[in-house]
Amino acid sequence: MSPPKSWLWNPDLPGVELHTHLEGSVTCDRLLALSEKYGQTALAAECLNDKGTEYVFDGFFGFLDLFRKVTLLLKTPADFHQVALDLGRTLHDDGVGYAEISLSYGVMLKRNLDPLAIQQALYEASCQVLETHGVKMRWLPDAVRQWGLDKAWFALEAALRTGPELGVVGFGLGGDEVAGSVSLFAPLFAEVRAEGLGISIHAGENPASGQAAADSVRQAVDECGADRIGHGLGAVSDPMVMAMLNARQVFMELCPGSNLMTGALTQYSDHPLQQFLAADIPCGLNPDDRSLFGVNRKQELIRARKELHLTEEQETKMIQWAQRASFDPEMRAAAE
């Protein structure tokens, strides 16, 4: 497929999403269709409510298990292509003009899927989405923290094979933060940086971990060179970490709706969005796993205005920050 036409920032689609997972965007209908295609309807039934209209899970580890089950039904490049088309349409309907979408190369490799063939399918889907909906999609392969450094190297090698020509603009780390220090991955992220890819790391997701959550954010930035942090809730408990985030202008990919759903927050209104804004730390709102959590950009904005006192001026600033924090040169140029 030919490269996408030159993309221009469209003010009618003002949303910029930098933290959204492809696997977490599989709609309930798509999951049911995939489960029928593969004769695994029992698996879909474990993921959904009785009506098949909502995902169900209990707490963070329940969520990780749900995420794992959903990935079991993504088997071929055509499956990923279809999910990406679904997501492109959803992004458009949700007012999002640009999105960087994470996808777990770590999981693909574990399941003996070929990231190159899948990335080609995703790139073709993103060309179609750009043509049809005017939404630009770029890709962030990631590794799974709890599977360790050796496996992460294989995921990075695959990401370097797919590369910018197939829309890959960065590399990330997700999974279970408690399973191991991000410091272990410092050599890997040095290579990511040397290869010219952006770095986004999930860190400080569970504030109940106390100082460990703050340390996790510090290590991700200080030792792994993270340009962006996914979640980062733990940072606010440590003024030194907040000062570092401000000094380096690290972008925080905030996901309050997700944090509420996984139990990282007990109340939406506990989210420290205003603390990041007051500290002049770049940040934006993101859905994380929009279908699994049943969240979207428009609902998140309404709730943040109401419960986190987000102002129109702050919203505008967050969009500008997100544009500048993108790993895509064309998106960054649009921010100038």
Ligand SMILES: [Zn+2]
């Ligand atoms: Zn995430």
